[in-house]
Amino acid sequence: xxxxxxxxxxxxxxxxxxxxxxxxxxxxxxxxxxxxxxxxxxxxxxxxxxxxxxxxxxxxxxxxxxxxxxxxxxxxxxxxxxxxxxxxxxxxxxxxxxxxxxxxxxxxxxxxxxxxxxxxxxxxxxxxxxxxxxxxxxxxxxxxxxxxxxxxxxxxxxxxxxxxxxxxxxxxxxxxxxxxxxxxxxxxxxxxxxxxxxxxxxxxxxxxxxxxxxxxxxxxxxxxxxxxxxxxxxxxxxxxxxxxxxxxxxxxxx
Amino acid sequence: xxxxxxxxxxxxxxxxxxxxxxxxxxxxxxxxxxxxxxxxxxxxxxxxxxxxxxxxxxxxxxxxxxxxxxxxxxxxxxxxxxxxxxxxxxxxxxxxxxxxxxxxxxxxxxxxxxxxxxxxxxxxxxxxxxxxxxxxxxxxxxxxxxxxxxxxxxxxxxxxxxxxxxxxxxxxxxxxxxxxxx
Ligand SMILES: [Fe+2]
Numbered sequence: 001x002x003x004x005x006x007x008x009x010x011x012x013x014x015x016x017x018x019x020x021x022x023x024x025x026x027x028x029x030x031x032x033x034x035x036x037x038x039x040x041x042x043x044x045x046x047x048x049x050x051x052x053x054x055x056x057x058x059x060x061x062x063x064x065x066x067x068x069x070x071x072x073x074x075x076x077x078x079x080x081x082x083x084x085x086x087x088x089x090x091x092x093x094x095x096x097x098x099x100x101x102x103x104x105x106x107x108x109x110x111x112x113x114x115x116x117x118x119x120x121x122x123x124x125x126x127x128x129x130x131x132x133x134x135x136x137x138x139x140x141x142x143x144x145x146x147x148x149x150x151x152x153x154x155x156x157x158x159x160x161x162x163x164x165x166x167x168x169x170x171x172x173x174x175x176x177x178x179x180x181x182x183x184x185x186x187x188x189x190x191x192x193x194x195x196x197x198x199x200x201x202x203x204x205x206x207x208x209x210x211x212x213x214x215x216x217x218x219x220x221x222x223x224x225x226x227x228x229x230x231x232x233x234x235x236x237x238x239x240x241x242x243x244x245x246x247x248x249x250x251x252x253x254x
Numbered sequence: 255x256x257x258x259x260x261x262x263x264x265x266x267x268x269x270x271x272x273x274x275x276x277x278x279x280x281x282x283x284x285x286x287x288x289x290x291x292x293x294x295x296x297x298x299x300x301x302x303x304x305x306x307x308x309x310x311x312x313x314x315x316x317x318x319x320x321x322x323x324x325x326x327x328x329x330x331x332x333x334x335x336x337x338x339x340x341x342x343x344x345x346x347x348x349x350x351x352x353x354x355x356x357x358x359x360x361x362x363x364x365x366x367x368x369x370x371x372x373x374x375x376x377x378x379x380x381x382x383x384x385x386x387x388x389x390x391x392x393x394x395x396x397x398x399x400x401x402x403x404x405x406x407x408x409x410x411x412x413x414x415x416x417x418x419x420x421x422x423x424x425x426x427x428x429x430x431x432x433x434x435x436x
Contacts, residue, residue: 029436030259030260030262030436031260031262031263031377031435031436032262032263032264032376032377033376034375034376034377034379036376039265039374039376041373041374042265042374042375042376043300043374044299044300044301044303044374044421044422045299045300045305045372045373045374045375045421045422046375046376046421046422047379047421047422047426047427047429048300048422048423048426049426049428049429051379051380051429051430051431051435052395052398052399052428052429052430052431053430053431053432053433054382054395054430054431054432055394055432055433056432056433057359057360057362058315058321058358058359058360058362058365059313059314059315059321059337059356059359059365059366059367060367060432061321062313062321062323063313064313064322064327064336064337064338065322065323065324065325065336066325066327066328067325067326068325069325069326069328069329070325070326070327070328070329071328098258099258100257100258100260100434101257101258102257102258111273111274112273113269113270113272113273113274115269121269121272122272123268123269123271123272125268125269126269137272138272138273139272139273175264175266175267175269175270175273177274183313183367183369183380184380184432184434184435186311186369186378186380187260187261187263187377187378188263188264188265188266188371188378189261189262189263189264190264190265190267204264204265204376205264207264207376208262208264213259213262214262216259216261216262217261217262217264238261239258239259239260239261240260240261241260241432241434241435242433242434244432244433244434
C-alpha cells in the first residue's frame, strides 16, 4: 500500500513550529537551514555535522574568470532564442551584484533558468502537464558590467506543482547562479516576485527561517524600468559574502 | 569586515540540467593531453544512495601552482587551462573531470576547491579535495579536522583520482565554512 501523501496542513504545522523555535532562540540566521524537514528531499541530503571553519588560502582566494569569449550578449534575452515571441508577461529583471563590502562584482558570470509562463520547465523530468512553449527555453546568461549590474529580458515564470506533499506548489521564481571574486563567494539561489500568496506555504522559501533574510530573495516591481507597451521591470540586487583577498595579494598577482 | 548581509542561497532544484551544463564542462583539458588525469567520484546521501541530480564544480591551480585567470571555460579552445570545471552526476551518482593535477599555491598543499549543489540540498557546500599527501605533513586544516581528514584527500585508483562526497552519515565529508559565511 502506498502511503497517502501528507497534507499542506502537516507541512504548515512543521513550518510554524520551526519559526516559533527560531523566534524564541533570538539568534539571527541569514542563510537557509540545510536541515529543514518540511522540505522532504533534504532529510537524507543535509550534513549532520557542523561545517568546519577554514581560512581561505591559495586557489580559494580567487574565482574563475569569464569573458566575451564565454557568453554571447544575446544570451541575456530569453525572448528571442527560438525566433517567435514566448507566451506570457514579458519582463526585465536587473540589479547589481556586490560583495559584502558593497563593492561591485565586475565582469562576472550570472546564469539563470526558469519555468515558462505556464510553470513548465523544458527539463525531461518535469511532469507538470502544462504545455511547453516552443518559443522559450528558459535559460539565460550574462556578464555583469563594470558597475556589477546584470540584466535579463524574459517572461514571468508561472508557479508550478511539485511532490513534496499533496497540493504542493512552488511560488514563481527564477534560479540564479553567481560567482564572486573569491571561490568562497560561489552561490546558487532563487529570485521571487513581490506578494506571492504561496510564500507562507513553501518549505524551500521558508527554509530561510528569518523573515528579513527571506525578503532578500524577493524582487521589487520598478515602474521606472517598465517600458511602455513592451514589458514590466523588476529589480533585484544580490550581495555575496565578503571577499578575503587583501590589496597586497591583488598586487602580487597582477 | 563585511558590512552588508549576504543574500541567502536556495537549492539548485531538480531542473538545472538544461541550463548549467555546457559542452566540455568537465574537460578542463582534452582527454589524452600529457599529464591528463581523471578526477571522479560518487555523491551519496545519508542512506548511501547515489544522487542523480547533484552538480559538482572544481576550481584549481595549474600544475605549476599558478592560479588561472583566463576566460574561456564555457567555450574551451583546447589549449587554455582555465582551472574551472563543472560536472552533473549521472544516474549512478558519478561525476568526472578530465584535468591536470594542481600544483602548490604559495607553498600550501595542493588541492582542488570543490562546490556541491543538489536537489534536496538547500545551500551549496564547499570542501577541498587534496592530492594524496605522499608523505607530506598535513596542513593546519587537515590537522584540525582530526580523524575525518581522510574525507578531504583523493585516492589514487585505476582510473585516476577518486574523491567521493558523502552528504550525510558514516564517512560524512568534511564541509567547510569560511569567515563571513553564516
Ligand atoms: Fe524551479
